[in-house]
Amino acid sequence: MGYEDISSILADAPDNWGTWGEDDELGAVNYLTESAVLRGVAAVEHGTTFTLGLPVGGDGGDPVWPSRDETGHYMLRDKGHVESGKVSREAFGNWENSDDVLHMFNHGTTHVDALGHAWYDESLYNGFDANSTKGGLDRCGVEHIADHGVVGRGVLLDVARHRDVSHLAHGERITLEELRECADAQGVDLEKRDVLIVRTGAMELFYREGREAFYGEYGVVDDGDRVLDEPGITYTEALAEWFHDMEIPFFGTDTVTAEQTLSEETGTRNPLHAAFLRDLGVAISEMNRLDELADACADDGSYDFLFVAAPLHVVGGSGAPANPVAIK
Numbered sequence: 001m002g003y004e005d006i007s008s009i010l011a012d013a014p015d016n017w018g019t020w021g022e023d024d025e026l027g028a029v030n031y032l033t034e035s036a037v038l039r040g041v042a043a044v045e046h047g048t049t050f051t052l053g054l055p056v057g058g059d060g061g062d063p064v065w066p067s068r069d070e071t072g073h074y075m076l077r078d079k080g081h082v083e084s085g086k087v088s089r090e091a092f093g094n095w096e097n098s099d100d101v102l103h104m105f106n107h108g109t110t111h112v113d114a115l116g117h118a119w120y121d122e123s124l125y126n127g128f129d130a131n132s133t134k135g136g137l138d139r140c141g142v143e144h145i146a147d148h149g150v151v152g153r154g155v156l157l158d159v160a161r162h163r164d165v166s167h168l169a170h171g172e173r174i175t176l177e178e179l180r181e182c183a184d185a186q187g188v189d190l191e192k193r194d195v196l197i198v199r200t201g202a203m204e205l206f207y208r209e210g211r212e213a214f215y216g217e218y219g220v221v222d223d224g225d226r227v228l229d230e231p232g233i234t235y236t237e238a239l240a241e242w243f244h245d246m247e248i249p250f251f252g253t254d255t256v257t258a259e260q261t262l263s264e265e266t267g268t269r270n271p272l273h274a275a276f277l278r279d280l281g282v283a284i285s286e287m288n289r290l291d292e293l294a295d296a297c298a299d300d301g302s303y304d305f306l307f308v309a310a311p312l313h314v315v316g317g318s319g320a321p322a323n324p325v326a327i328k
Helices: 027-031 034-042 080-083 143-148 176-188 202-209 211-216 237-245 270-280 290-299
Strands: 049-051 072-077 098-104 112-115 148-157 196-198 218-220 225-228 250-253 285-286 304-309 319-321 324-326
Touching: 027 270, 027 285, 034 148, 034 304, 049 290, 072 080, 148 176, 148 290, 176 237, 202 211, 211 218, 237 270, 270 285, 290 304
Parallel strands: 148 196, 196 250, 250 285
Antiparallel strands: 049 324, 072 098, 112 285, 112 319, 148 304, 218 225, 304 324
């Protein structure tokens, strides 16, 4: 099947190009100023922490986009190497140690997308030339987000709980109106410059029932490619304008793709990646595990918290793993 050109779909989309100067590569994360950080600090009531990163290389495997390999975890040194004489004992005090290495996709676990991860019309965020991505991102790499960090008031919109389901089914759409309804039902006010986190329950399906259940629910073949048909929000001009007007700096979810993968609105795959990263400069975090945070929010009726995240400082990276922390 053919897809409509994304530049036509996003022709009327808002953007933040030039908002922070012609050389800016940080985008909407610029909204997370000292005052935004203090708003997040003010949301802390108990000091309870929740880490949102997925296990890496667990026994049951990792949830990944079908074209990506799972993480390889290899021991370079352990007790067996010492016993077999493959390595010598340490000379200083006769103690021993272990050493290992990971081979993984930067987008293969909980991670943050760089603004240079998606583009169209030969331009990245803020008008930088797409040729600057060759051999590594010279512009809009993930190191800029790593340098700044993502710290502010986080708000969880627990759409799965709002619908009273364990997880949203394949391809289900979350509308802007439903986000607002969910916030109202939770009794949380959405404020400008909030870090917005949306729970669908997708990651919990993987860890509760296993990879076969996860890929059985979301795995499909589209246009000859093995893809995921995940639930989530999708591009509309109204939704993009809302993110723009609300000055949302950062959007996180518990799915691999962060949005309704096969958009029923546009008929394309992942149009929000282009609208958020390339146009608005809104950073995206995918594959967050939100079950414990969601349960705690439901228990105390408070859905805002201090959100802290920083991707690994991968110079020129299109994204990098992260282990975000929510503090209630």
